[in-house]
Amino acid sequence: MKFFENASGRESDICKLFGNVFAEAEGAEEGKLIGQLSRDLLRETASGDLHTFYAIDKENVVAAIMFSRMVFNQDDRDVFVLGPVAVATARQGEGIGQSLISFGLKTLAQAGVEVALTYGDPKFYSRVGFKPITEEDVAAPFKLQYPFGWLGQSLTATPLTSIKGSSRCVTAMGKPIYW
Template sequence: MKYSIVDLSQKDAIKALFLNTFTESESVEEGQMVGNLAYELVDTTASDDLLIVAASQDEIMVGCVIFSKFTFTENTVSAYILSPAAVATASQGQGVGQQLIQFGLDTLKQNGVELVVTYGDPNFYAKVGFAQITEDQVKAPLVLSYPFGWLGQKLDGSELVAIAGETACVAALDHQKYW
């Protein structure tokens, strides 16, 4: 398995991976929604505000994680949000997702990023160092449908203390349907 940073030229492959994975695991509607989200993130977000990492096997993308800039109105903490993430159905259960996320987190840390948040399954993301957080610690940019899925981690391993202020995500994620 090869883990690498991919560029915006891979947007069609990224959309296809997310569309197929979420269609197979959830539903056609979910596949279209997450596939379109992935494509929109890659298509409309400045490359400086993204880190896209992929896992490939025999030159075929089997996993992808998109990290995008996450900002605070009253603080200069360097932060990103992990969303979305996908591993092709045939490659699931082999640790590809965990290794891919760790590759992305290590890359962000090397680039001076201090905090990463995500919104997802606490049981899965705990395997790569995420812990549940509250909106008293880090306010979500929109209303959380499932507050127990609000997760974060400091990349230096320190405890996450409250960070004051409103937050913002990139435009593609800034829609209530994703929260």
């Protein structure tokens, strides 16, 4: 298995993976929603504001993750939010998700990204360095439906401190339903 950055040439496989995995995990509607989110992210996001990583095994895309930029109006740190994240249903539980996320975080850190955020299950994401944060310390772009799923980590030697100001995500992520 090999990990790659940049979706170019694999866009359709990556979006299909997101649609299928979420349909199988959470139902047809969620599959459609997350499939569309991945297409919107790839189509609408400036290249400097999106990092896509994926895993290939025997010519097939078996996992994919996306990080998109978040901007805070009183803090100039370089911040990216992770999501969506998907591992092919038949390949879950093999460690692929954790390995691909770790690969992505390391690549972002090397590129100078200072903070990674995500919004998901703390039990899973704590395995790749994420810790709970509050909306007071790090504003979310929309009021969170599940504040306990708001997570962050520093990608530098300095521990994560409060990020000042209100936040803005990329256009594709700018729908309350994702938060």
